[in-house]
Amino acid sequence: MAGTEAATQTATGTETAAGTEASTGTGTTTATGTETAAGTEASTGTGTTTATGTTTATGTTTATGTITATGTAVERAVERALARLGLDAKTRLLAGQDAWSLPALPEIGLRSLVMSDGPVGVRGVRWTADDPSVALPSPTALAAAWDPGLARRAGALLAQEARRKGVHVLLAPTVNLHRSPLGGRHFEAYSEDPYLTGVIGAAYVNGVQSGGVGTTVKHFVANDAETDRFTVDNLVGERALRELYLAPFEAIVAEARPWGVMTAYNTVNGTTMTEHHQLVNEVLRGEWGFDGFNVSDWTAARDTVGALRGGLDVAMPGPQTVYGEALAAAVREERLAESEVDEAVRRVLRLAARVGVLAGVEPAVTEPPAPVDGEALARELARRSFVLLRNEGDALPLRPGAVALSGAAARDARILGGGSATVFPAHTVSPLDGLTAALPEGALHYAVGADPATELSVAEKGFVLRAVCRDAAGNVIGTRSAPNGQIQWMGSDLPEGVTLPDAAPRSSGEPPAGLHTVELTGTFTPRVSGRHTFGTKGIGAFTLAVAGTTYYDDVRLPDGDPFEAFFGSPEPRARVELTAGEPVEVSLTQVFALPEGVPFKAVSFALCHQEPVRDPDELIAEAVEAARAADTAVVVVATTERVESEGYDRKDLRLPGRQDDLVRAVAAANPxxxxxxxxxxxxELPWREEVAAVLLSWFPGQEGGAALADVLTGAHEPGGRLPTTWGSLADAPVTEVVPTDGALSYREGVFIGYRAWEKENRTPAYPFGHGLGYTDWTYESADVTGSTVRVRIRNSGERAGREVVQVYLSPTGTAPAPERPVRWLAGFAAVEAGPGESAEVAVDLPDRAFEVWDETDHRWSFVKGSYEIQVGRSIADRRITATITV
Structure with a gap:
């Protein structure tokens, strides 16, 4: 990763970037001018950028706080603390005391260490909308910005959020690769390319840890699909493992020194990752020098001895784990040596010292960075991630006149993917909200057009709810507000006065003391008249009542997935005719029972709802009528939580519902x-050539609608480039995610993503790196000095813009064994310039770009020879070339 974030940028002109937080990495930013522009957006990459003209000087951010604790001081404190611990305390420290934390050990001045899910926000220990978090755009969006400075700023904001919520370790980032487009959790990872993933991931980690908060780079390793994720054995060749799947982890360890890594559920080549001595102890710790802690994915640890000897330090969650008492017993029975336990404890104590919960030593960061405006950064990140895939006839920015907006997702935005990455922002700006605020009064007309949702969602809009907790005698023992219909209480996150009972009844035959039922109760005010559907999500005994009538009173049995209570499908239970604007009483009561197979006590269920389902043809006809009368038609199409979520993979790449029909009908009415x-x-976008413009907004986070208005109106340019190839499932070279006899073969080797598309000579809808802006660029020259490529480009359009200069390597002549891709990404840099201005970027090519993994000698081999350096706007739009011989 040589050269990454070691960028220097200079600019001259009439404006000065004021308020920029400083330079990223080892780079500097210099600007001269006569005006001040606060909040300047960064222009960064993996090289040096020089711009001339009258443009705003752009800078990069730093998130580095004041670091004072030396490694020697930390190690002395760790050894002092370790020497005072007995076996039972040591083994307790390696096991979660609940869903999210490790126990405090007051005898050594150790406070409880708290972890929380990310990566788009910091949920904290309370999984509820009652404890809101800033929600950033999806990781695919962050990668689409192709800007490590921006990723670092996002990390700094998340560190700030973590400190606000009392969190010491963020369970992020996810740096698995987009191997197959069917991967259901791809929104949570960055890219199909290991280099781009490593650059963005390292910047993110540096940002988070600069705020004194630890990260856990995950999921180590080859956790690239969700089907049978707990048990699948991924069979990965040594070369593919090194060049693709391990590569981002290696880069992040080298560039960011992460304080943690999370090992995955899956098995790799016959060994479960929580027991993988070779990959954890020999590669991660041995070869790469990783000195952080290794935590299991939740419930992934399976064997006490195997896990400890495989390099697993912490088994989460608790209190039921393979560590704790089981680990102490293994030592006493001489199945393990206490010295082996000590090594794991040292790593946990080192983490505790770094994040500031171990007495006697200063934390790694004693003064956090300057505060970050979360809403502003979320909006900036979103608009800079949007990818303009198509823009015929300069359809964008919007022209003056009437705009017809359609699509259910325009009104009820999907801002993030499903599963453990879910956070609850204090507010959400939908596309309808954003465009209403940005356009002149009366210019916007909205019609639903098509609704992608085919099932119920958690009760939210129109519901006013609270949770009432009762014991077995019916006494109220606690209450809590419920901003939506989702209850997810884990660990210490319970209403005041509420305790969870043991699983077994008392010997007297009386029910156990504590929580017996939770009732979600309140009112629902419909926004439309018709037959509304109500339902449940979760397992256990439920009673559902609407408007005084009980519609469901039965038990929902589990299907064997321990996380079904959290990620399972909603079930319809009642259909009720309601009138818009007339409130009705609703209640859903669950009899508490410990979810089977979940090793921690939790209360998890949801009241769900779906509005009346109107005739799809009528909805499309309404949208068409509005589009025909408008100057511009904007259609928002979306996936749903059933399409992209943790816990399952996708079956196809089609948009759900009648959304394709809506687009075609509107396009026919308005060109x-x-x-x-x-x-x-x-x-898949089967209509892409029938419409004027296609803009990809990803899952844009809480400010997505405002960012969309910024881009559509032309206040800002869409800044993103594709971090992953987009094409049809039929043409995609690598698609398999379903194991055969428990195993999934990565038989394609190093050929995934664009590497596979080019190897198979297939043309995708939109190639890796593709993205248009609102101006044009001319690539003028590329010169090579040593391993540095200097590229000169000119803004040949009529407005200021940002360009991502991409550098690919392609071997020339007869390729030596083993077979290599046609070309691969070796570096990139971004630049901003005004109309007519030129800019020069210097991209340093890392040594690893010229290396392959030798499966015979089991080492990296530098492949000498001649390479063509191909520079351009995407892997398919290469503008100029140069040659390098190494």
Whole structure:
């Protein structure tokens, strides 16, 4: 990763970037001018950028706080603390005391260490909308910005959020690769390319840890799909493992020194990752020098001896784990040596010292960075991630006149993917909200057009709810507000006065003391008249009543997935005719029972709802009528939580519901149709050449609608480039995610993503690196000095813009064994310039770009020879070339 974030940028002109937080990495930013522009957006990459003209000087951010504790001081404190611990205390420290934390050990001045899910926000220990978090755009969006400075700023904001919520370790980032487009959790990872993933991931980690908060780079390793994720054995060749799947982890360890890594559920080549001595102890710790702690994915640890000897330090969650008492017993029975336990304890104590919960030593960061405006950064990140895939006839920015907006996702935005990455922002700006605020009064007309949702969602809009907790005698023992219909209480996150009973009844035959039922109760005011559907999500005994009538009173049995209570499908239970604007009473009561197979006590269920389902043809006809009368038609299409979520993979790449029909009908009525694609990972766009413009907004976070208005109106340029190839499932070279006899073969080797598309000579809908802006660029020259490529480009359009200069390597002549891709990404840099201005970027090519993994000698081999350096706007739009011989 040589050269990454070691960028220097200079600019001259009439404006000065004031308020920029400083330079990223080892780079500097210099600007001269006569005006001040606060909040300047960064222009960064993996090289040096020089711009001349009259443009705003752009800078990069730093998130580095004041670091004072030396490694020697930390190690002395760790050894002092370790020497005072007995076996039972040591083994207790390696096991979660609940869902999210490790126990405090007051005898050594150790406070409880708290972990929380990310990566788009910091949920904290309370999984509820009652404890809101800033929600940033999806990781695919962050990667689409191709800007490590921006990723670092996002990390700094998340560190700030973590400190606000009392969190010491963020369970992020996810740096698995987009191997198959069917991967259901791809929105939570960055890219199909290991280099881009490593650059963005390292910047993110540096940002988080600069705020004194630890990270756990995950999921180590080859956790690239969700089907049978707990048990699948991924069979990965040594070369593919090194060049693709391990590569981002290696880069992040080298560039960011992460304080933690999370090992995955899956098995790799016959060994479960929580027991993988070779990959954890020999590669991660041995070869790469990783000195952080290794935590299991939740419930992934399976064997006490195997896990400890495989390099696993912490088994989460608790209190039921393979560590704790089981680990102490293994030592006493001489199945393990106490010295082996000590090594794991040292790593946990080192983490505790770094994050500031171990007495006697200063934390790694004693003064956090300057505060970050979360809303402003979320909006900036979103608009800079949007990818303009198509823009015929300069349909964007929007022209003056009437705008017809359609799509259910325009009104009820999908801002993030499903599963453990879910956070609850204090507010959400939908596309309808954003455009209403940005356009002149009366210019916007909205019609639903098509609704992608085919099932119920958690009760939210129109519901006013609270949770009432009762014991077995019916006494109220606690209450809590419920901003939506989701209850997820884990660990210490319970209403005041509420305790969870043991699983077994008392010997007297009386029910155990503590929580017996939770009732979600309140009112629902419909926004439309018709037959509304109500339902449940979760397992256990439920009673559902609407408007005084009980519609469901039965038990929902589990299907064997221990996380079904959290990620399972909602079930319809009642259909009730209601009138818009007339409130009705609703209640859902669950009899508490410990979810089977979940090793921690939790209360998890949801009241769900779906509005009346109107005739799809009528909805499309309404949208068409509005589009025909408008100057521009904007259609927002989206996936749903059933399409992109943790816990399952996708079956196809089609947009759900009648959304394709809506787009085609609107485009037929108005040739100036703009389609906004609200999806975290690739979907098929069969109508893409029938519309004027296609804009990819990813899962854009809480400020997505405001950012969309910024881009559609031309206040800002869409700044993103594709971090992953978009194409049809039929053409995609690598698609398999379903194991055969428990195993999934990565038989394609090093050929995934664009590498596979080019190897198979297939043309995708939109190639890796593709993205348009609102100006044009001319690539003028590329010169090579040593391993540095200097590229000169000119803004040949009529407005200021940002360009991502991409550098690919392609071997020339007869390729030596083993077979290599046609070309691969070796570096990139971004630049901003005004109309007519030129800019020069210097991209340093890392040594690893010229290396392959030798499966015979089991080492990296530098492949000498001649390479063509191909520079351009995407892997398919290469403008100029140069040659390098190494």
């Amino acid at each position: 100036n149709t703009v389609v906004v694609v609200n999806a975290g990972s690739p979907v």
